[in-house]
Amino acid sequence: MSSFDEIMPKSSVFKNSSVLSPHYIPKTLPFREMQIMEIMKLLSPAIKGQKPKNLIIYGKTGTGKTCSVKKVMEEFEKLNTDARMHYLNCRIYNSRYRILQRMLKNYAPELEKTGFGLPYLYEKLVDVIKKGHQIIVVLDEIDMIKDLDELVYTLTRVNDETQNGGVTMIGISNKLSFKDALDPRSRSSLYETEMVFPPYTSEQLRQILAQRVPEAFKENAVEDSAINLAAAITAKESGDARYALKLLLKAGEIADQNGKEKITDSDVEAAREKVELDLVGETINTLPEMHQVVLHAIASLSIKGSRYSRLEDMEIEKGFLLSGEAYEEYERTCERLKKKARSLRWFKEYINDLEMLGLVTTMPSSKGIRGHTTLIRIGQNPEDIYNITKRNLFGE
Ligand code: ADP
Numbered sequence: 234m235s236s237f238d239e240i241m242p243k244s245s246v247f248k249n250s251s252v253l254s255p256h257y258i259p260k261t262l263p264f265r266e267m268q269i270m271e272i273m274k275l276l277s278p279a280i281k282g283q284k285p286k287n288l289i290i291y292g293k294t295g296t297g298k299t300c301s302v303k304k305v306m307e308e309f310e311k312l313n314t315d316a317r318m319h320y321l322n323c324r325i326y327n328s329r330y331r332i333l334q335r336m337l338k339n340y341a342p343e344l345e346k347t348g349f350g351l352p353y354l355y356e357k358l359v360d361v362i363k364k365g366h367q368i369i370v371v372l373d374e375i376d377m378i379k380d381l382d383e384l385v386y387t388l389t390r391v392n393d394e395t396q397n398g399g400v401t402m403i404g405i406s407n408k409l410s411f412k413d414a415l416d417p418r419s420r421s422s423l424y425e426t427e428m429v430f431p432p433y434t435s436e437q438l439r440q441i442l443a444q445r446v447p448e449a450f451k452e453n454a455v456e457d458s459a460i461n462l463a464a465a466i467t468a469k470e471s472g473d474a475r476y477a478l479k480l481l482l483k484a485g486e487i488a489d490q491n492g493k494e495k496i497t498d499s500d501v502e503a504a505r506e507k508v509e510l511d512l513v514g515e516t517i518n519t520l521p522e523m524h525q526v527v528l529h530a531i532a533s534l535s536i537k538g539s540r541y542s543r544l545e546d547m548e549i550e551k552g553f554l555l556s557g558e559a560y561e562e563y564e565r566t567c568e569r570l571k572k573k574a575r576s577l578r579w580f581k582e583y584i585n586d587l588e589m590l591g592l593v594t595t596m597p598s599s600k601g602i603r604g605h606t607t608l609i610r611i612g613q614n615p616e617d618i619y620n621i622t623k624r625n626l627f628g629e
Pocket residue numbers: 254255256257258259261262263264265292293294295296297298299300301441474475478
């Protein structure tokens with residue numbers, strides 16, 4: 234049954250919900266003033282034409298790494314200087330080639346087209362730097378770069394070969410262990426300076442939320458206790474500010490759906506589950522297609538259950554799949570999608586990336602199961618992941 238009630242605009246607790254979106258950067262970032270100052274101090278030699286030190290910023294998701302660096306960039310762009318800061322998300326720019334290409338875009342427009350070899354890019358970059366330019370390249374989610382050692386090596390060589398200018402790297406990572414995966418030489422050049430962003434406490438999250446409430450919501454539309462609860466839940470889970478903001482956004486949507494004029498504790502509680510799923514969905518939606526195919530295969534197999542889990546002599550912990558059977562399922566999925574399956578070696582790469590994002594976990598099998606193999610377990614509810622990837626890959 235449809236009625237006019239359904240199509241009439243309903244009243245809403247929101248004034249401007251986009252203030253709560255992950256892309257919105259508030260005027261000030263409470264509890265990060267010190268970190269922002271420190272990054273600015275570190276970069277200040279660039280303004281005088283000297284090369285700053287490289288920097289690695291480490292901290293868990295939602296600790297304000299990306300927005301703090303973006304704040305620094307805003308300040309940097311106000312300066313009257315030749316030095317340039319480039320921001321690259323390495324989930325998209327995930328190889329040395331693509332990063333060099335992107336860095337040079339403003340200096341050599343012809344490089345937009347592919348087909349230029351790496352030596353050409355290298356020479357171009359040396360030319361630019363020799364003119365005395367300082368380039369600061371922000372590599373966000375730096376651990377997603379496939380050939381990071383090679384990239385660091387190349388940029389270090391560019392700096393050695395030039396005298397005046399230079400390339401400075403600011404790497405941002407959620408993964409502490411990523412440091413160990415680096416070649417000792419690139420490690421020591423990347424980690425000239427290191428900064429850690431700690432997770433936010435409940436009180437800090439409360440203030441971060443409270444800062445946005447007046448712009449995001451109508452007056453008196455959020456109970457104080459609801460803000461406190463959202464902050465407390467988030468602090469207990471992770472200290473991830475993104476999560477806290479999402480929680481408040483969803484709580485508002487739930488209040489709207491129920492025709493309430495005020496967000497209360499119960500709306501925040503109800504929002505909790507939706508937020509989890511939303512965040513997983515966002516992560517999956519930004520993945521390249523083949524990663525999603527792999528994830529879809531793993532989700533699908535997790536629902537069906539490992540063929541081996543019922544064999545008595547195989548001590549596979551519940552929920553784990555053998556990497557071999559997961560690969561076979563992946564091949565079948567590719568067939569259904571009429572895509573060519575990549576090799577097992579590539580498959581392992583994909584699994585690696587998915588593990589980095591917390592979508593799967595892996596562990597080596599104990600001895601005895603077909604020699605040594607890798608066991609894979611899906612990191613979230615398999616039905617949810619199955620549905621999200623199915624929608625993206627196969628359509629509704
Ligand atoms: P990270 O890069 O560490 O994962 P982000 O910088 O993307 O975290 O921050 C996640 C979200 O939380 C963004 O929407 C950001 O605006 C918000 N946020 C993080 N830190 C603060 C802060 N100190 N004050 C206000 N908002 C913040």
